[in-house]
Amino acid sequence: MAGIQDGMTVMVGGFLGTGTPEILIDALVEKGVKHLTVIANDGGLPASVTGTTDRGVAKLLSAGMIDHIIASHVGMNPIIGKGMNDGTLKCTLVPxxxxxxxxxxxxxxxxxxxxxxxxxxxxxxxxxxxxxxxxxxxxxLPLHADYALCRASICDKFGNFSCYKATKNFNHVMAMAADTVILGAEKVVEIGEVDVDTFTTAGVYVNYIVGGEQPWQI
Amino acid sequence: MADLKMRIAKRAAKEFKDGDIANLGIGLPTMVANCLPEGVTIVLHSENGFTGLLGAPEKGQEDVDVINSGGAYVTYAPYGNFFGSEESFSIIRGGHVDATVLGAMEVDEKGNIANWIIPGKMVAGMGGAMDLVVGARKVIVAMLHTQKGAHKILKKCTLPLTAVGVVDMIITEMGVMEVTPEGIVLKELHPDYTLDDIKAATGCELIVSPDLKPMEEE
Structure with a gap:
């Protein structure tokens, strides 16, 4: 997260938190940068919806780190509507x-x-x-970012990765579209350890891999 | 009210034939899946990234990697297939979805639909709605005929549009209508209502089909 600076554009993979790399989001919140432009499908899920903690992009919103969010659906997170109304948050909606x-x-x-x-x-x-x-x-027109935070169900140490079931969402395209791509992975294997066809996204897009991503606890 | 919605869902379900690929909106449209005639199985597309969407899992059996576009845990059929958002919307825009059933705030006689934003109110975002109505081969609006007496079927939509000229069919508790180049044609009228009733509840001219039929309940 060292390279992510105030005012940068960051893409976050996932859909309502599913497929979002929570450990990377947590690390970014801990680092505490400001004035980010975030490109994501949605505003994540606030604690009021999950019943436990904020999930995904909601953590960045709650921490006041985002100035501008580019998303398709923001109705699940009331912080966005509030921020738009009081002028502290810009929201660009894209189909x-x-x-x-x-x-x-x-x-x-x-x-x-x-x-x-x-x-x-x-x-x-x-x-x-x-x-x-x-x-x-x-x-x-194209949407590019300084950083992409993507989530993998499995990856190898080269960065080839796959997202299982409905965790795919924006992870593949975002890995293609950022200068620096950080992958939060549930399982990291050695190069050559699993069949090459396991992976659906080429490791050439990925710059950093962080293991330890956990399944969401209901 | 629940009975009226069930009536609409049952009628909408008759529009499907075995093997159709469908995308159902949240709420009333979702009920269509449970109303299909015997012998008709449809493949449901979930726009967050899969085909073969099925109902909710038993409590405790949730797979945290499998959610629907509303964020709820769901299950999938053995023939299901998971993909990223880029492919999910390629399936939609590419004309691979036979029909979508969705609600609307307003529909007009040109087939325009408004169902994503009320200016001045809390903004949710269009999510996948704009792509869906443009891409699905057949767009069926399933909704109550009026909003507590206020017209929803209009000469011209007043709210910002979701798409232009895309609606094929409107199914309400009062009847079944088709959008044609000449205007909205009433094809079926529910026996609980007279022609005057449905005309009074509609904000534009209704062309009564020469072979007007009663709207079938079952």
Missing amino acids: QGSLAEKIRAAGAGLGGVLTPTGVGTIIADGKETLTIEGKEYLLE
């Missing part, structure tokens, strides 16, 4: 499919993506549209 493709575009070296999603809505305000074969598309 979930567009969010995934904007991130992927950055990671794949594309200048943007053309999507029919959002055409004719307030999401299209200020954006370029193109008509291709008679159908209108919105140009959505």
Whole structure:
């Protein structure tokens, strides 16, 4: 976490906490940086919803570390609505499919993506549209970050990783789209220890691996 | 009220044929899965990242890696498949979902739908809704005909749109309507209501189909 500085843009994988690397979030809260722009699907789950502790991005929000959140759904965490109302937090809403493709575009070296999603809505305000074969598309630009915090169910020491079941979410595309990628992993194996087809994301994206990620306790 | 919602869900369920891929919204639309006619099995798509979505697990049997898009623990079918958000929305936008059933705050005679934001109220975000209504092959709005007497089916939506011209069918406790280039055509009327009742509860012209049928309960 040493490299994450005030004002940086950080991507956080997961969906309502599932697939989010909690140990990395905890470490970032402990480091205590400010004025972050966070790109994530949502605002995590507050303790009022989990019944125990904040989960995922909610920890960063509760600690007041975020100035701007770029997400698709923020309704589960009332801190965001409150922050927007009193002007302490900026929130940019992006349709979930567009969010995934904007991130992927950055990671794949594309200048943007053309999507029919959002055409004719307030999401299209200020954006370029193109008509291709008679159908209108919105140009959505790439979203890049300084850091991505991703979660793996299993990885090897090269950084190849996989996320089991519904923990995949944004982890793969975010690993592609940040200058520095930190992986929080449940299980870390030696290179060559498991079948090569175990892994779905190439280790070339990953810079650091932290073991010790735990399954969420209900 | 619960009976009326069940009536709507049962009618919406008849729109499916065996093997259809469907995405169901939260609330009333979710009830459709339990109302399918005998011999019809549909494959449910969960936009956070899998196909083969099934119901809630027994208490104590939860897999913390398997949630639905509302964050609830769920189960999955043996033919289920898990993927990241980029692929989940490729499945949606790419036309691989046969139908979506979802609620709406407003629908209009052009097939426009508004179901994601009420300006001035707490903002939740569109999540996957904008992609879903643009991408699904058939968009079925299943909702109560009015909001405590206030029109929801309008000549023109007043709230910010989720998408333009995407709604194919509207199913309410009062009847079944199809959105056509000429306007909204009433295809079925529930026996509890007269034509005058449904016209009074609708904020735009209703074109009565020449072969108007009673809305079937079972």
